[in-house]
Amino acid sequence: MLATLERIELLEYAENLARMVLESDIAEQYSVSLNKMKNNKIAQQKINRFVRLKELYEEVQRFGKYHPDYKKVMKQVRESKREMDLDPLVAEFKLAENDLQSLLDEISMLIGGAVSKNIKVPTGNPFFDTGHGSSCGGGCGGCG
DSSP states (O other): OHHHHHHHHHHHHHHHHHHHHHTSHHHHHHHHHHHHHHTOHHHHHHHHHHHHHHHHHHHHHTTGGGSTTHHHHHHHHHHHHHHHHTSHHHHHHHHHHHHHHHHHHHHHHHHHHHHOTTOOOOOSOHHHHHHSSOSSOSSSSOOO
């Protein structure tokens, strides 16, 4: 019975934490920038063009530099990606997305560290991966 009550309490804490994240300024900025980007026709055209070219790129990659359109497709993909990334709404969204990801990474590290310093929390961020609980930079397989 006690374990069941503890689980319910933990679930309530998790729900409260999730609610706090969703109500944070960072999550709100993410949501606002996502909606602005999704509702902007020019940004969506750039994104859709890049997605179409990316599919063509994957087709060309099967044959590599031996594909007859290799150079043309590679150039188009790079140009399209640059154009998409330089769009102000896409750039704003990417910044907001990175901020939200950093917040979630920090929360994950705090929760993992509260349980044990030896828990590995994959964050995808080298700052967090090497800063806590690891004596080396990771990737070597020598630390454990």
